[in-house]
Amino acid sequence: MKVIRAGVLGFCMGVRRAVELACAEAEKSGRVFTLGPLVHNPRVLETLKSRGVEIIDENRLPRNINGESFIIRAHGISPQAEAELRGRGGRIIDATCPKVKACQLKAKALAAAGYRLFLAGEAGHAEIIGVRGYAASGGGARTFCVVVGNAAEAEKAAAGLSTAGPFPAETGAKPALIGQTTISEEEYRAIGEGIKKYFSGLEIIETICAATRERQDALRELLDKVDAVIIAGGKESANTRRLLTIAQEHGKPCALSESAADIPPGFAAFQTVGICAGASTPDTVIDEIERALTAGPFGP
Protein backbone atom coordinates (compact mmCIF):
# COMPACT_ATOMS: atom_id res chain seq x y z
CA MET A 1 0.00 0.00 0.00
CA LYS A 2 1.19 3.51 -0.80
CA VAL A 3 0.67 6.04 1.99
CA ILE A 4 0.60 9.78 1.35
CA ARG A 5 0.65 12.40 4.10
CA ALA A 6 -1.23 15.67 3.74
CA GLY A 7 1.06 18.62 3.02
CA VAL A 8 0.14 20.20 6.39
CA LEU A 9 -0.92 18.04 9.31
CA GLY A 10 -0.69 17.59 13.07
CA PHE A 11 0.31 19.94 15.88
CA CYS A 12 -0.02 23.64 15.16
CA MET A 13 2.71 25.98 16.37
CA GLY A 14 0.80 27.09 19.49
CA VAL A 15 -0.03 23.57 20.70
CA ARG A 16 3.47 22.25 20.00
CA ARG A 17 4.97 25.11 22.00
CA ALA A 18 2.58 24.58 24.95
CA VAL A 19 3.31 20.83 25.09
CA GLU A 20 7.07 21.43 24.94
CA LEU A 21 6.94 24.07 27.68
CA ALA A 22 4.83 21.78 29.90
CA CYS A 23 7.21 18.84 29.45
CA ALA A 24 10.27 20.99 30.13
CA GLU A 25 8.74 22.42 33.30
CA ALA A 26 7.58 18.99 34.54
CA GLU A 27 11.10 17.65 34.05
CA LYS A 28 12.53 20.55 36.02
CA SER A 29 9.97 20.73 38.85
CA GLY A 30 8.63 17.18 38.95
CA ARG A 31 5.05 18.40 38.69
CA VAL A 32 3.17 21.06 36.78
CA PHE A 33 -0.52 21.89 36.49
CA THR A 34 -2.36 22.95 33.34
CA LEU A 35 -5.59 24.91 33.66
CA GLY A 36 -7.68 22.47 31.60
CA PRO A 37 -6.37 20.01 28.99
CA LEU A 38 -3.49 21.28 26.83
CA VAL A 39 -4.89 19.47 23.79
CA HIS A 40 -7.98 17.45 22.93
CA ASN A 41 -6.12 14.22 22.40
CA PRO A 42 -6.31 11.43 25.00
CA ARG A 43 -2.97 9.87 24.05
CA VAL A 44 -1.10 13.14 24.39
CA LEU A 45 -2.77 13.74 27.75
CA GLU A 46 -1.79 10.24 28.95
CA THR A 47 1.82 10.84 27.96
CA LEU A 48 1.84 14.25 29.64
CA LYS A 49 0.36 12.77 32.83
CA SER A 50 3.06 10.12 32.96
CA ARG A 51 5.64 12.93 32.84
CA GLY A 52 4.06 14.88 35.70
CA VAL A 53 1.75 17.24 33.81
CA GLU A 54 -1.58 17.30 35.67
CA ILE A 55 -4.83 18.86 34.52
CA ILE A 56 -6.59 21.04 37.05
CA ASP A 57 -9.89 22.94 36.91
CA GLU A 58 -9.17 26.63 37.46
CA ASN A 59 -12.43 26.92 39.43
CA ARG A 60 -11.38 24.13 41.79
CA LEU A 61 -7.85 25.01 42.74
CA PRO A 62 -6.48 23.46 45.92
CA ARG A 63 -6.45 25.77 48.95
CA ASN A 64 -2.67 25.95 49.01
CA ILE A 65 -0.98 26.52 45.63
CA ASN A 66 2.05 28.33 46.97
CA GLY A 67 5.12 27.30 44.95
CA GLU A 68 3.15 25.15 42.48
CA SER A 69 3.79 25.62 38.75
CA PHE A 70 0.94 26.42 36.37
CA ILE A 71 1.09 26.34 32.58
CA ILE A 72 -1.19 28.82 30.87
CA ARG A 73 -2.56 26.94 27.88
CA ALA A 74 -2.31 28.11 24.24
CA HIS A 75 -5.86 29.52 24.65
CA GLY A 76 -4.57 31.94 27.30
CA ILE A 77 -6.36 33.16 30.44
CA SER A 78 -7.60 36.52 31.66
CA PRO A 79 -5.11 38.83 33.39
CA GLN A 80 -7.41 38.76 36.42
CA ALA A 81 -7.16 34.95 36.70
CA GLU A 82 -3.40 35.11 36.19
CA ALA A 83 -3.06 37.76 38.90
CA GLU A 84 -5.01 35.57 41.30
CA LEU A 85 -2.67 32.62 40.71
CA ARG A 86 0.38 34.79 41.19
CA GLY A 87 -1.16 36.41 44.27
CA ARG A 88 -1.57 32.99 45.86
CA GLY A 89 2.04 32.07 45.25
CA GLY A 90 1.63 30.09 42.02
CA ARG A 91 4.48 30.07 39.50
CA ILE A 92 3.29 30.91 36.00
CA ILE A 93 4.68 29.50 32.77
CA ASP A 94 2.92 31.35 29.99
CA ALA A 95 2.27 29.10 26.98
CA THR A 96 -0.36 31.41 25.50
CA CYS A 97 -0.08 31.06 21.73
CA PRO A 98 1.55 34.22 20.31
CA LYS A 99 -1.45 34.60 17.98
CA VAL A 100 -3.86 34.55 20.92
CA LYS A 101 -1.59 36.92 22.86
CA ALA A 102 -1.80 39.38 19.95
CA CYS A 103 -5.64 39.27 20.17
CA GLN A 104 -5.52 39.83 23.92
CA LEU A 105 -3.27 42.85 23.62
CA LYS A 106 -5.30 44.27 20.75
CA ALA A 107 -8.52 43.95 22.80
CA LYS A 108 -6.86 45.71 25.70
CA ALA A 109 -5.55 48.56 23.52
CA LEU A 110 -8.87 49.07 21.72
CA ALA A 111 -10.83 49.09 24.97
CA ALA A 112 -8.36 51.59 26.44
CA ALA A 113 -8.91 53.79 23.38
CA GLY A 114 -12.66 53.79 24.02
CA TYR A 115 -13.74 51.29 21.38
CA ARG A 116 -16.90 49.22 21.88
CA LEU A 117 -15.82 45.65 21.31
CA PHE A 118 -17.64 42.78 19.70
CA LEU A 119 -15.96 39.41 20.26
CA ALA A 120 -16.94 36.75 17.74
CA GLY A 121 -16.76 33.24 19.17
CA GLU A 122 -18.07 30.90 21.86
CA ALA A 123 -18.94 32.75 25.07
CA GLY A 124 -17.75 29.91 27.32
CA HIS A 125 -14.53 29.18 25.43
CA ALA A 126 -11.32 29.76 27.38
CA GLU A 127 -9.82 31.93 24.64
CA ILE A 128 -12.82 34.28 24.59
CA ILE A 129 -12.94 34.46 28.40
CA GLY A 130 -9.28 35.46 28.37
CA VAL A 131 -9.62 38.09 25.62
CA ARG A 132 -12.65 39.54 27.38
CA GLY A 133 -10.60 39.85 30.55
CA TYR A 134 -7.91 41.78 28.64
CA ALA A 135 -10.56 44.14 27.25
CA ALA A 136 -11.80 44.79 30.79
CA SER A 137 -8.26 45.45 31.97
CA GLY A 138 -7.83 48.08 29.24
CA GLY A 139 -11.18 49.85 29.36
CA GLY A 140 -12.00 49.68 33.07
CA ALA A 141 -15.58 50.30 34.20
CA ARG A 142 -16.64 51.81 30.88
CA THR A 143 -15.66 48.74 28.84
CA PHE A 144 -18.31 47.63 26.37
CA CYS A 145 -17.45 44.12 25.27
CA VAL A 146 -20.07 41.69 24.05
CA VAL A 147 -19.57 38.13 22.80
CA VAL A 148 -21.53 37.14 19.69
CA GLY A 149 -21.72 33.58 18.43
CA ASN A 150 -23.34 34.19 15.04
CA ALA A 151 -24.62 36.88 12.68
CA ALA A 152 -28.08 37.08 14.29
CA GLU A 153 -26.59 37.64 17.75
CA ALA A 154 -24.21 40.22 16.32
CA GLU A 155 -26.99 42.16 14.64
CA LYS A 156 -29.09 42.13 17.81
CA ALA A 157 -26.17 43.34 19.95
CA ALA A 158 -25.32 46.08 17.43
CA ALA A 159 -28.95 47.23 17.33
CA GLY A 160 -28.97 47.45 21.12
CA LEU A 161 -25.73 49.43 21.17
CA SER A 162 -26.99 51.86 18.54
CA THR A 163 -30.23 52.72 20.30
CA ALA A 164 -29.81 52.15 24.01
CA GLY A 165 -27.41 51.61 26.82
CA PRO A 166 -24.57 53.81 27.98
CA PHE A 167 -22.94 54.18 24.57
CA PRO A 168 -25.56 55.33 22.01
CA ALA A 169 -24.28 55.70 18.45
CA GLU A 170 -24.77 59.45 18.38
CA THR A 171 -22.07 59.92 20.99
CA GLY A 172 -19.61 58.62 18.38
CA ALA A 173 -19.12 55.04 19.49
CA LYS A 174 -16.15 53.46 17.71
CA PRO A 175 -16.91 49.76 17.32
CA ALA A 176 -14.39 47.02 16.55
CA LEU A 177 -14.70 43.29 15.96
CA ILE A 178 -12.21 40.71 17.22
CA GLY A 179 -12.64 37.01 16.48
CA GLN A 180 -11.74 33.77 18.21
CA THR A 181 -8.64 32.56 16.34
CA THR A 182 -10.41 29.36 15.23
CA ILE A 183 -13.70 30.86 13.99
CA SER A 184 -14.53 30.09 10.34
CA GLU A 185 -13.93 32.86 7.82
CA GLU A 186 -17.55 32.66 6.60
CA GLU A 187 -18.95 33.04 10.12
CA TYR A 188 -16.62 35.94 10.89
CA ARG A 189 -17.59 37.75 7.69
CA ALA A 190 -21.32 37.24 8.38
CA ILE A 191 -20.92 38.57 11.93
CA GLY A 192 -19.11 41.64 10.61
CA GLU A 193 -21.86 42.29 8.08
CA GLY A 194 -24.51 42.00 10.82
CA ILE A 195 -22.80 44.69 12.89
CA LYS A 196 -22.16 46.92 9.87
CA LYS A 197 -25.93 47.28 9.38
CA TYR A 198 -25.78 49.61 12.39
CA PHE A 199 -22.11 50.68 12.38
CA SER A 200 -20.78 51.11 8.85
CA GLY A 201 -17.41 52.19 10.23
CA LEU A 202 -16.84 48.90 12.09
CA GLU A 203 -13.16 48.05 12.35
CA ILE A 204 -12.68 44.35 11.69
CA ILE A 205 -9.46 43.05 13.22
CA GLU A 206 -7.88 40.13 11.38
CA THR A 207 -7.48 37.53 14.09
CA ILE A 208 -8.25 34.21 12.39
CA CYS A 209 -5.39 31.73 12.61
CA ALA A 210 -4.56 29.99 9.34
CA ALA A 211 -3.66 26.69 11.06
CA THR A 212 -7.18 25.22 10.82
CA ARG A 213 -7.73 26.30 7.22
CA GLU A 214 -4.28 25.08 6.14
CA ARG A 215 -5.08 21.57 7.42
CA GLN A 216 -8.47 21.60 5.71
CA ASP A 217 -7.01 22.79 2.40
CA ALA A 218 -4.26 20.16 2.62
CA LEU A 219 -6.90 17.47 3.16
CA ARG A 220 -8.91 18.61 0.12
CA GLU A 221 -5.76 18.44 -2.00
CA LEU A 222 -4.93 15.00 -0.61
CA LEU A 223 -8.40 13.60 -1.28
CA ASP A 224 -7.86 13.94 -5.03
CA LYS A 225 -4.75 11.72 -4.88
CA VAL A 226 -5.88 8.77 -2.73
CA ASP A 227 -8.45 5.96 -2.61
CA ALA A 228 -9.23 6.50 1.08
CA VAL A 229 -8.08 8.65 3.96
CA ILE A 230 -7.35 8.29 7.68
CA ILE A 231 -7.95 11.33 9.85
CA ALA A 232 -5.54 10.89 12.76
CA GLY A 233 -6.59 12.51 16.01
CA GLY A 234 -8.79 12.62 19.08
CA LYS A 235 -12.55 12.18 18.85
CA GLU A 236 -12.98 15.14 21.25
CA SER A 237 -11.06 17.52 18.99
CA ALA A 238 -13.43 19.82 17.09
CA ASN A 239 -10.92 20.58 14.33
CA THR A 240 -10.17 16.85 13.85
CA ARG A 241 -13.88 16.04 13.59
CA ARG A 242 -14.28 18.85 11.06
CA LEU A 243 -11.60 17.20 8.91
CA LEU A 244 -13.57 13.95 9.04
CA THR A 245 -16.71 15.79 7.89
CA ILE A 246 -14.83 17.30 4.93
CA ALA A 247 -13.60 13.84 3.90
CA GLN A 248 -17.10 12.38 4.29
CA GLU A 249 -18.63 15.15 2.20
CA HIS A 250 -16.04 14.49 -0.49
CA GLY A 251 -17.33 10.91 -0.69
CA LYS A 252 -14.02 9.04 -0.22
CA PRO A 253 -13.87 6.19 2.32
CA CYS A 254 -12.53 7.68 5.53
CA ALA A 255 -12.12 6.99 9.24
CA LEU A 256 -11.04 8.88 12.34
CA SER A 257 -8.28 6.98 14.15
CA GLU A 258 -6.79 7.75 17.55
CA SER A 259 -4.32 4.88 17.04
CA ALA A 260 -3.44 2.11 14.58
CA ALA A 261 -6.03 -0.08 16.31
CA ASP A 262 -8.79 2.21 15.02
CA ILE A 263 -7.91 1.78 11.34
CA PRO A 264 -10.78 -0.20 9.79
CA PRO A 265 -9.59 -3.63 8.52
CA GLY A 266 -11.24 -2.87 5.17
CA PHE A 267 -8.53 -0.28 4.49
CA ALA A 268 -6.17 -3.15 3.59
CA ALA A 269 -7.95 -3.33 0.23
CA PHE A 270 -6.95 0.19 -0.86
CA GLN A 271 -3.86 0.83 -2.97
CA THR A 272 -3.31 4.44 -1.92
CA VAL A 273 -4.31 5.79 1.50
CA GLY A 274 -3.87 9.36 2.72
CA ILE A 275 -3.21 10.56 6.25
CA CYS A 276 -4.37 13.89 7.55
CA ALA A 277 -4.35 15.03 11.20
CA GLY A 278 -5.90 17.73 13.34
CA ALA A 279 -3.90 20.45 15.10
CA SER A 280 -3.92 18.48 18.37
CA THR A 281 -2.49 15.24 16.94
CA PRO A 282 1.15 14.52 17.87
CA ASP A 283 3.79 13.26 15.44
CA THR A 284 3.99 9.94 17.33
CA VAL A 285 0.38 9.06 16.48
CA ILE A 286 0.79 10.08 12.83
CA ASP A 287 3.99 7.99 12.58
CA GLU A 288 2.32 4.98 14.22
CA ILE A 289 -0.61 5.10 11.80
CA GLU A 290 1.65 5.51 8.79
CA ARG A 291 3.78 2.53 9.91
CA ALA A 292 0.71 0.36 10.44
CA LEU A 293 -0.78 1.23 7.06
CA THR A 294 2.50 0.49 5.31
CA ALA A 295 3.53 -2.67 7.11
CA GLY A 296 0.60 -3.68 9.38
CA PRO A 297 -0.85 -4.79 11.62
CA PHE A 298 -3.82 -2.55 12.04
CA GLY A 299 -7.44 -2.86 13.08
CA PRO A 300 -8.93 -3.99 16.39
Ligand code: SF4
Ligand atom coordinates in the same frame (compact mmCIF):
# COMPACT_ATOMS: atom_id res chain seq x y z
S1 SF4 B 1 -4.73 27.08 16.19
FE1 SF4 B 1 -3.49 28.90 15.73
S2 SF4 B 1 -4.03 30.34 17.37
FE2 SF4 B 1 -4.69 28.33 18.07
S3 SF4 B 1 -2.96 27.51 19.23
FE3 SF4 B 1 -2.72 26.80 17.13
S4 SF4 B 1 -1.37 28.31 16.14
FE4 SF4 B 1 -2.20 29.25 18.01
